[in-house]
Amino acid sequence: MISELELRKFNDKGIETFRTYLDDLRGGSTAAPPYDLLTGPGTSCPVEGKGRIALRKFETRLDVARYLDEALVGIKKDNIENDVNLWSWLSLFYFDAVCPPDPVGHRRPGRDYRHILEPGYPNGHRHLIGGAYLVKTVYGLSDEISHLLLHTPPHIENKFNHELAGRQNFITNKGIMEAAFRLYFDPSVNKPKRGAQLKKKAPGTLYRFIGVIQQLDLNYDLYSMSSSEIIGILPAEFDKWKVSASR
């Protein structure tokens, strides 16, 4: 495996060959990732602009996002979040991070959209590499708040990313995102508080937060409200989380 490359992107053949490889993995194959697709002229081409990409050891998806935020500075940005060919290429480049082998060599890639970008709703934000870049660079969340969505290892998408990044009126609203962070993130252990992601009807959890905010959004101009103001109008079922809210 090459450790550093000029940035490239797949063409259609590259994507389809990569897709076939993912399908083979789900069928039990233990074949090595087809890294030759990354540089083969029949499966990839250079990107517009300049940039190099290097293999790194990433602890979290936020580490991935931080690195790409810098590494992709030199390439053409318009609509980058929807560039299927680029994000799919990057997924193969970092395949050991986003689909690591288990001790006996099996890889479990999950659904294709985790590796081959399906832009927009409902799966665009679930691409393991591109989704991390979305949160940090495209939506521009601070490092601190990004932690809530991207604290997991590169191959795992957490519930906060799944539920919040896919809702435009949440992810684009800094007040709401900061409120979620303050309610549900525990900085002392650098991950969400226990019980925050419990299932739908548990009082005050993430799912209820989403439902309640959607109701409040009908009556309040949430875009003009700070996280403290938003937390302040949440009903009593959130009191447990408010008590331990950070800051």
Place this chain on the structure above:
Amino acid sequence: MIRKFNYTGRKKIKRTNIRIDLLRNGDSRRFFNISLQLADMQLPENACVYVEAYHRTAYQRFDFGTIGECIVPMDRRLSYFSEAAIPLFRVKVVDRTGTHGRILATVDKVRPESTDGGLPVGSQTLLFVEYDDLGNAIWQLDLEGDWPVLKLNRNVDEISLIASSDNRFLPLVYPEVFRQILTRVVVVDQHTDPDCDDDWPSLWLKLASTLPGMAPPPQSGNTFQQAWIDKAVEAFGVNHKLLEMFNQSIRETK
């Protein structure tokens, strides 16, 4: 039947009181012009007016001053949107005299009347068209976003021309589009009131209900609702003379 309650007396801004156009400035950057008629809504003079543009991952908010003193911002560039995207718009009138900003009046999902290319878009357009890579599919209907979108495969040769002027396209594609949309609205979402609001499900119901021989959909009963959809698709075909259009097109190509 889904009904939407309005406990707080929020007023609905009529779409006919808004017109938005997308234009390009001297640097070829896109911006919008908006005409807003809010004077007859009896809103407080000091209520704030905001215009929000959004499309998928992108969102921008513009401060238009107050009802009493509307200040059109100089910078109305849509810098956060990709060139291909046509954003939707939301207008909010907000009372900021209290502790929290309370929405007094709003309208959402407003489509620009025209784009910088001069193409009419229309605020009452029921179906948007976008071009995308759809693999081997020629078209797909996307009902997961803010408004129904007919996606056409940008890799099909002359797909734009085919969709706009090939008389076989409409008879082959639109009845199925119509069926899928009505199925989503009536059967899946159980929305059966055409006059509920001016969001897209109600507008599509209104279109179907006003076709010749049609009435509003049954409020319950899967079999009855499916039969209503079948009848609506048939009425759509009759109304647009789709069979005749298709046969004529075939004869012309022989």
